[in-house]
Amino acid sequence: MDIPEGKKVYFASDNHLGAPTMEASRPREKKFVAWLDEIKHDAAAIFLLGDLFDFWMEYKTVVPKGFTRTLGKLAEISDSGIPIYYFVGNHDLWMNGYFEEELNIPVFHHPQQFTFIDTSFFIGHGDGLGPGDKGYKRMKKVFTNPLAKWLYRWLHPDWGVRLAQYFSVKNKMISGDEDVKFLGEENEWLVQYAKRKLETEHYDYFVFGHRHLPLEIDLNEKSKYINLGDWISYYTYAVFDGKSLHLKKYMVN
Template sequence: MNLRLQEKKIFFASDFHLGAPDEKSSRDREKKIVSWLNEIQDDAAAIFLVGDIFDFWFEYDQVIPKGFIRFLGKIADLREKNIPIFFFTGNHDLWMKDYFTKELGIPVFQHPIEVTVEKYKFLVGHGDGLGPGDNSYKVLKKIFTNPVCQWAFKWLHPDIGMRIANKWSSNSRITNIAKNENDFKGDDEWLWAYCKQVEQSKHFDYYVFGHRHLPLNLPVGNKARYYNLGEWVTHFTYGVFDGKEFEIKKYGV
């Protein structure tokens, strides 16, 4: 994929986790996200939404989760303004299919993609299941992405399916907090290790991922950087590239 800035900027954000942990806090966060989108729209050459935008999302043949109408309305408005938007699935919303593509012309990516912006090369993805370790999740991901398992889940009534999924999502967050998963792990940062591994065989100027919930800016070899976008539950951070440099910024500061 090749993008031109035309004196504008490219924006990156991930891990909105809309829907969690409760309706009120999610609604407040949603309004803040819409406010951010309103502020950046005139400067945006493109917007990358890099996974876990929703805390849970499952597309039945004729049903999608209710709620998030302010956010959905805003991205529809951005598309009407011909601003390109690119969605990535995360570990919480990996059951996104073609609703956004058919309804809004927004492509949805399940894996990292290579993007060239002017002369700079990016590798962009959510980041779940990449790098060493996290073997239990990698097994779960194979189950969750198995077509037969998805077909079986689809036959649950949506009210039952959503209740089960939201309970699992809540337990996942509690487990991560107990394991201090949001603490910086130094050389054991597995996405950082993944970037270093990729860089040995193919060069990218920028590696941009979400999933870790930590805003990070780390070197990859001598000529590349790994950026983690953080999240919008506590950090409210996002990435912006102006053609010269990539920055992690905090909304509301």
């Protein structure tokens, strides 16, 4: 992918819109939409790395109510010709064509490699990667099982969405009951995952979300790990200007 002169590539993750309630997340949604409106003037591409919503599930003819401001802004940007790429997270595993068909936004269910100019990126949400977290990895296999998804869709959307939202909001990161702290490189699973990937192939940047903690870590002299943080506590994002990738904080009131 070429980046025109004066243009940039933007990355953001983990908005969890709708949590703990639609009303409580509305100010965060407005802030995110303001950021999208600001960056559209110099964006060559926008990457959203999952958990945009605290829960998202698509039935055959139904999607969750709400998020009109966000979806409308994404549609506007996509229609203007700026490519947007979406990576599903652990809170929006059950995407099934709506973003592609309605917004012209490709959706990825696994990490992907991208190259901008001569700079290589390995990009994904980050859930279930690296050592540890075996309980979640087993649970994800159930959630992504075609039979399990088929059975769940037999629930009426009013019940299915409400039930999923109830359990989703129990996430301690959203309720504020969990203090997310840096655990040291040896205990950061995504850092360990990136280091193992480098044993077989070089990437200049590994970009993930999921961790809810903005991090910039040098993996070696030529590779860096970036975690995007979130739009709950930090309002952080990353920007690539064609030469380097750095974390920034959106400061608008």
